Amino acid sequence: xxxxxxxxxxxxxxxxxxxxxxxxxxxxxxxxxxxxxxxxxxxxxxxxxxxxxxxxxxxxxxxxxxxxxxxxxxxxxxxxxxxxxxxxxxxxxxxxxxxxxxxxxxxxxxxxxxxxxxxxxxxxxxxxxxxxxxxxxxxxxxxxxxxxxxxxxxxxxxxxxxxxxxxxxxxxxxxxxxxxxxxxxxxxxxxxxxxxxxxxxxxxxxxxxxxxxxxxxxxxxxxxxxxxxxxxxxxxxxxxxxxxxxxxxxxxxxxxxxxxxxxxxxxxxxxxxxxxxxxxxxxxxxxxxxxxxxxxxxxxxxxxxxxxxxxxxxxxxxxxxxxxxxxxxxxxxxxxxxxxxxxxxxxxxxxxxxxxxxxxxxxxxxxxxxxxxxxxxxxxxxxxxxxxxxxxxxxxxxxxxxxxxxxxxxxxxxxxxxxxxxxxxxxxxxxxxxxxxxxxxxxxxxxxxxxxxxxxxxxxxxxxxxxxxxxxxxxxxxxxxxxxxxxxxxxxxxxxxxxxxxxxxxxxxxxxxxxxxxxxxxxxxxxx
Amino acid sequence: xxxxxxxxxxxxxxxxxxxxxxxxxxxxxxxxxxxxxxxxxxxxxxxxxxxxxxxxxxxxxxxxxxxxxxxxxxxxxxxxxxxxxxxxxxxxxxxxxxxxxxxxxxxxxxxxxxxxxxxxxxxxxxxxxxxxxxxxxxxxxxxxxxxxxxxxxxxxxxxxxxxxxxxxxxxxxxxxxxxxxxxxxxxxxxxxxxxxxxxxxxxxxxxxxxxxxxxxxxxxxxxxxxxxxxxxxxxxxxxxxxxxxxxxxxxxxxxxxxxxxxxxxxxxxxxxxxxxxxxxxxxxxxxxxxxxxxxxxxxxxxxxxxxxxxxxxxxxxxxxxxxxxxxxxxx
Numbered sequence: 001x002x003x004x005x006x007x008x009x010x011x012x013x014x015x016x017x018x019x020x021x022x023x024x025x026x027x028x029x030x031x032x033x034x035x036x037x038x039x040x041x042x043x044x045x046x047x048x049x050x051x052x053x054x055x056x057x058x059x060x061x062x063x064x065x066x067x068x069x070x071x072x073x074x075x076x077x078x079x080x081x082x083x084x085x086x087x088x089x090x091x092x093x094x095x096x097x098x099x100x101x102x103x104x105x106x107x108x109x110x111x112x113x114x115x116x117x118x119x120x121x122x123x124x125x126x127x128x129x130x131x132x133x134x135x136x137x138x139x140x141x142x143x144x145x146x147x148x149x150x151x152x153x154x155x156x157x158x159x160x161x162x163x164x165x166x167x168x169x170x171x172x173x174x175x176x177x178x179x180x181x182x183x184x185x186x187x188x189x190x191x192x193x194x195x196x197x198x199x200x201x202x203x204x205x206x207x208x209x210x211x212x213x214x215x216x217x218x219x220x221x222x223x224x225x226x227x228x229x230x231x232x233x234x235x236x237x238x239x240x241x242x243x244x245x246x247x248x249x250x251x252x253x254x255x256x257x258x259x260x261x262x263x264x265x266x267x268x269x270x271x272x273x274x275x276x277x278x279x280x281x282x283x284x285x286x287x288x289x290x291x292x293x294x295x296x297x298x299x300x301x302x303x304x305x306x307x308x309x310x311x312x313x314x315x316x317x318x319x320x321x322x323x324x325x326x327x328x329x330x331x332x333x334x335x336x337x338x339x340x341x342x343x344x345x346x347x348x349x350x351x352x353x354x355x356x357x358x359x360x361x362x363x364x365x366x367x368x369x370x371x372x373x374x375x376x377x378x379x380x381x382x383x384x385x386x387x388x389x390x391x392x393x394x395x396x397x398x399x400x401x402x403x404x405x406x407x408x409x410x411x412x413x414x415x416x417x418x419x420x421x422x423x424x425x426x427x428x429x430x431x432x433x434x435x436x437x438x439x440x441x442x443x444x445x446x447x448x449x450x451x452x453x454x455x456x457x458x459x460x461x462x463x464x465x466x467x468x469x470x471x472x473x474x475x476x477x478x479x480x481x482x483x484x485x486x487x488x489x490x491x492x493x494x495x496x497x498x499x500x501x502x503x504x505x506x507x508x509x510x511x512x513x514x515x516x517x518x519x520x521x522x523x524x525x526x527x528x
Numbered sequence: 529x530x531x532x533x534x535x536x537x538x539x540x541x542x543x544x545x546x547x548x549x550x551x552x553x554x555x556x557x558x559x560x561x562x563x564x565x566x567x568x569x570x571x572x573x574x575x576x577x578x579x580x581x582x583x584x585x586x587x588x589x590x591x592x593x594x595x596x597x598x599x600x601x602x603x604x605x606x607x608x609x610x611x612x613x614x615x616x617x618x619x620x621x622x623x624x625x626x627x628x629x630x631x632x633x634x635x636x637x638x639x640x641x642x643x644x645x646x647x648x649x650x651x652x653x654x655x656x657x658x659x660x661x662x663x664x665x666x667x668x669x670x671x672x673x674x675x676x677x678x679x680x681x682x683x684x685x686x687x688x689x690x691x692x693x694x695x696x697x698x699x700x701x702x703x704x705x706x707x708x709x710x711x712x713x714x715x716x717x718x719x720x721x722x723x724x725x726x727x728x729x730x731x732x733x734x735x736x737x738x739x740x741x742x743x744x745x746x747x748x749x750x751x752x753x754x755x756x757x758x759x760x761x762x763x764x765x766x767x768x769x770x771x772x773x774x775x776x777x778x779x780x781x782x783x784x785x786x787x788x789x790x791x792x793x794x795x796x797x798x799x800x801x802x803x804x805x806x807x808x809x810x811x812x813x814x815x816x817x818x819x820x821x822x823x824x825x826x827x828x829x830x831x832x833x834x835x836x837x838x839x840x841x842x843x844x845x846x847x848x849x850x851x852x853x854x855x856x857x858x859x
Contacts, residue, residue, distance in 0.1 A: 032635040103606045135640050168788055171748075172804060175786035175851035184855045190691035195698050195745040200691070232637055240541040246635045247541075255627045259618030268614025276595060290748035291713060291731065291781065293789040295803045310786075310821060311805045317823035319858040326852040328785065328821045362637060371643070394806065404806055405819055413608020433757055467539035474536050519534040526533065 025335050033255045034235035038129075041122035042228075043259060045146075047266040048115040055108040056210060061154075062098055064090040065160065065198060065206035076283055084162075091161040091282055098437060106274030112154050112277075114270060116302040119147050123155060129364035131234045133357075137348040139227045142220055146346045149213060149220070151302060157211040158280065158300055162202060165280075167288025168297050171179035172310075179329040199292060221415045229433050237363045237467045237475050246362070294392055305384045308391030309336055312411045338471040340380075354506045358483045368437075369476045371430035373408035375423040382422040386415050416434050427512070434514035437473045440465060441517040442525055541632070559626040566619035573611025580604035580756040630658065693856070700848040702734075702749045704829060709735040710778070710839045711725035712750060719754070724776055729793045730754040732779060734841070749849050750788065750827050751778070757798065761812050768814045771830040776839065778829040779815050780849040783807060785822035787851045793813050800826070 001009075016022045033039075057145040072079050074089065094101035121328050123143060126132055132140035155173070159166045174196040177188040192198030202521075234245050241247050249255045285294060299307050309332035316327040343350075351373065352358060367374040389396065390411035397404040444462035447470055484500045487493050494500065548555035580601060588600040642650070663670055709718045710732040719730060732752045736742060742750075757774040771777075779800070783790050790805035793811075799818070800809040807820030815826035827849050830842040848856050 030633070030635075032633050096586075099601070100605055102602055104608070106606075120794070168804065171788060172786045178851055178853040181854050183854075185695040185855055188853075189693060189695045189698075193692040196693075198692065198746050198749050218728075232635065233638070236543075239539050240604065240634070241537075244637050246637060247632050250631075250633050252629070254624050257620045257624035257628060261617040261624065264613045264620070266617075266618030268610050268612075268617060271613055272610035273605055275603055290744060290787075291733070291751040291789055293791045293803055295792060297788070297803055314819040315807075315817055315821055315823040317852060317858065319829070322857040323854055324852040324856040324858045325825065325854070327825050332821075360639060394803065406822070408806065467536075468542050471536055471539055475538070513596055517543065519536055522536075 001196045002517060007018050018072065029250070029252040031229070032232075032246050032248045033239075033250045033251065034246060036236055038125045039233070040262065040338075040433065041118050041125055042261055044118035044266055045115060045122055046225070047263045048111045048118060048270065049217065050263070051111040051267055051270055051379055052108060053214065054105045055111060056133050056214075058104045059094060059101075059108060060210055062090060062094045062101065063206075065088070065203050067197075067202050074216075079286070082287065082408070087162040087307055088282070088287045091163070103271075104273055105280075106278060106470065107270055109158070109280050110273050110277075112157060113300065113302075116128075116150050116154060116300075119143075119150055120302075123147065123376065124381075127235075128367040128374055129234070129372060129384070130361065130366055130373065133361040134352065134358050135231055136234070136350075139224055139231075139347050141345050142224045142227070143199075144341060146220055146224065147219070148341060149217060151211045153209060153217070153299055154302060156205045156213070159279075160202065160206060160209060161282045162288050163282040163283070163284040164288050164292060164294055165297060167197065167290070168312065169303075170201070171301055176329055176333045179326040180334070181325055181330075195218060195479075197288070232362070234362050234364050237366070237472060240473050240502065243360070245364050267311065269323040292467060296398070298392060298395065301388070304391035305387035306333060306337060308387035308389065308392070308411065309333070311393060312387075312390050312415065314345060314412075327442070332525065351510075354482075354510050355479065356457070356507070357479065364506040368430040368433040369513070370425045370510075371434075371477075374430050375426040379419040379427040382474060383415065383417045386411055386418060431493060431514055432513070434516075438514055438517055441470050474518075478513050479511060480518055542836075544631060547626065547630060556627070559622070563619050563623045563627070566615045566622060570612050570615035570619065573608050573610070573613070573615060577605055577608030578613060580608055620770075652788065695853075699749075699850070699853055699856070702735060702845055702849060703736075703746050704734050704750065704752075704841045704844045706841060706843050707834070708840070708841045709834070710831070711735045713751065719841050720837050721774060721776060721833045722837060724754065724756045726737050726756050726758055726775065727758055728796055732778075739849070745806075748781075749782060749786070751801070752789070753781045753793070754778050754831075755793065755798075755811055757812065760799070763813050765814070768828060771828050771842075773831050773833060775837065776813065777814075778831045778833065778841075779811075779826040780829065780845065781826075782850040783822060784817075784824040784826055784849075790826065824852070 011021070022056045025419075036266065044511070064086045068086045069083055070086050070089050071090050072082050072084055072092065076082070076092055079092065090107075094105055096102070116483055126143065155169065159170050159173075175194060177191060180182045180187065189195065189198075191201065191204070193200030193204075233248075235241050235246055286292075298304065303380050310329065311334040316331075318325040318327065365373075367377075390408065393404055393407040393411070396402060396407055444464040447461045447463050449461040450458050451461055482504060484494070484504055486497060486500070533653070550556075560692045572747045584601045584604055586599070586601045590600045590603070592598050592603075593603050600604045605633065627786075711718050711734070712730045713733045716733075716735070718735065719732065724730065724826070726817070730753070732754055733742070733747070734752075754776055755778075756776045759772075762769060762772065762775075762777070764772070778788075781789050781791070783802040783804065785802065785805055787809050788802050790800050790802045790809065792801040792803055793799075794801065798811045800815065801807070801810060802809075805821050807822030808818050809815040809826055814828055815822070817823065817825060826828045827845050827847050829845060831839055832842045
């Protein structure tokens with residue numbers, strides 16, 4: 001035994017005698033993680049969260065979350081002698097007088113954008129591959145919780161510097177709160193500590209932004225990751241992969257080296273972007289005052305779709321009995337997002353209700369093999385993209401010399417028309433891809449080699465695909481649609497006829513597929 | 529059922545092909561050197577960061593094509609940090625990919641459902657525990673528990689009461705009173721009606737006594753836009769026309785949709801546009817909404833001139849300015 005081994009042994013013995021850790025550590029270190037590039041989205045989320053914690057902690061060392069008036073006396077000439085909040089002044093100081101401060105601000109902001117982008121990419125991956133199915137519904141819901149927390153945390157974060165842009169965002173936030181029937185005005189006054197912009201809002205959201213929400217994040221992320229660990233990661237179908245196993249690299253050393261290395265790469269790329277591409281230059285916006293505004297006021301990208309929905313809302317208010325209800329705010333800012341997020345959270349249960357499938361699933365779906373789900377996903381993306389485009393309609397109008405009214409009308413109409421079209425087109429594309437898979441298995445790969453037949457005819461040589469590839473293309477399950485007879489075995493009508501009808505219809509739509517190749521099919525064709 | 533058709537057998541994984549570094553000692557050596565070089569680059573990045581922090585002054589700008597003038601301190605600090613992190617990560621991954629074992633390992637999964645015995649025992653434990661509480665028998669305890677829990681929920685809500693004042697009529701009031709002079713913002717100068725040219729726009733606030741500071745919550749409600757048109761350009765009801773003075777019309781600058789400052793005025797079309805959500809108001813028709821999500825016209829301020837010819841409010845706003853709220857009477 002070398003000295004190093006002896007020392008490590010002693011340390012391990014010390015820990016194990018107190019915690020009995022050797023048993024589960026041994027198992028954990030041999031834990032297997034399957035590999036696929038799309039599995040890295042979740043990792044990016046986690047790493048950018050760590051970057052946010054680190055850079056955020058740095059920023060709190062200098063940031064003063066106070067709405068107290070100060071006269072700016074710092075080094076940035078254009079704002080010298082101007083009255084502003086201490087929050088804005090300290091943000092200027094971090095940007096111009098703390099060495100590395102601007103870099104950290106940029107890293108924090110970039111990491112927030114990347115965090116949200118990675119959450120969305122991760123969510124789409126999980127959705128399109130069916131990774132949310134039993135037994136992973138809890139983790140899907142926790143993911144939706146994290147997405148929602150991320151939206152709020154991001155909004156609070158870019159509101160803190162108290163520049164003209166962020167103040168405008170808060171003005172809109174307060175208007176949304178105020179629009180809530182009955183209690184809205186009260187909630188708004190309590191949140192802001194009086195009429196907008198109030199006196200207490202910044203210190204309050206500061207505590208929420210740096211303590212309450214990060215604490216919640218940490219708790220939920222920990223559960224999220226522990227569940228992945230406990231339930232073991234899903235894997236793509238392939239030779240040697242079944243519902244009963246998980247194939248990949250063990251955590252020690254390969255996965256650890258790759259994941260650890262990837263953390264530094266994500267951090268490095270974030271730092272690079274922060275060094276060369278400056279975002280949110282708050283010194284150009286000036287301090288917030290409610291009487292002013294800058295043209296082209298835009299929220300961060302992940303809030304853009306909500307703003308776009310608000311922009312396209314019809315001018316609808318109800319006035320009755322001395323009260324006002326602003327549908328033009330309630331529908332786009334609260335009701336529609338409420339439906340979207342609730343729908344997302346319940347989707348795993350909705351799908352399993354449609355398919356009647358209550359089994360565990362650990363092998364992922366190829367998106368084309370579940371056309372209905374894939375189409376629903378693309379439909380939702382289309383909806384959000386149109387909203388997002390409309391959220392930037394002023395930018396599009398000025399950049400491309402278009403009429404803002406036309407863009408708005410385009411969005412207002414296409415938000416209803418394009419998503420269903422996207423659904424139909426995607427579903428057909430999926431079925432075409434299934435047909436292509438079928439052809440590939442039956443007829444093999446095109447080689448590009450032409451041969452001349454004795455008859456003088458030219459033909460292209462097809463080569464059979466490998467058994468591994470053939471297995472990937474045919475191992476998925478094609479479950480038939482649910483059958484729910486209207487009457488039971490004794491001829492008595494079953495209750496819930498309407499519900500059953502809907503369920504049968506949805507199930508039928510879900511089961512549409514191009515029949516996959518069976519072993520017989522291939523044998524038959526080979527006999528020709 | 530689908531499983532009745534004959535499916536293809538799982539052929540098992542393709543034969544594992546060794547990597548160059550597994551079989552060729554020269555390739556192995558090369559991979560090792562590459563990893564070392566990447567670690568070296570990372571170290572260089574850290575040195576660049578340290579150098580930039582200490583020795584590059586913060587006020588030097590250098591020109592870089594595409595990016596324009598860049599602060600050298602900031603740029604090299606960031607690049608150094610990016611290098612030190614990025615190459616560290618690259619080195620670790622290259623090491624894992626080229627030199628560490630690449631044979632895949634298989635773990636087994638187990639169904640998550642607990643065994644029937646466990647589940648039965650669990651149910652029994654819970655039942656026994658609940659029975660031990662005897663809630664069913666102790667009616668008095670049950671009732672008093674419910675009452676105390678219900679009351680207990682109130683204090684946390686009550687304790688938040690002092691977060692802010694009650695709204696009262698706060699949202700319906702502005703600083704405008706009969707006779708308040710309109711003063712320019714910025715500048716705080718009173719405005720002679722005769723000084724306003726046709727087509728001009730001025731942002732104004734109500735005059736305050738010398739030396740008083742405006743509260744931001746007042747600035748959130750008080751701003752008024754003055755616009756002068758030729759009187760014949762108006763298309764107003766007689767009441768609204770009476771609120772103008774000699775072609776000068778005054779509107780609240782706070783958007784009736786979500787409270788942004790309605791700051792964009794198109795002189796050609798005489799439209800006011802809110803940059804937040806593009807609600808568009810037609811000035812000639814009393815700021816009627818002609819496009820966008822706003823549902824109400826901008827409130828109009830009744831103006832006239834005082835004895836010295838300065839513009840003043842004849843009356844306060846006849847309605848609440850800014851975004852709607854539940855208590856607002858919009859009839």
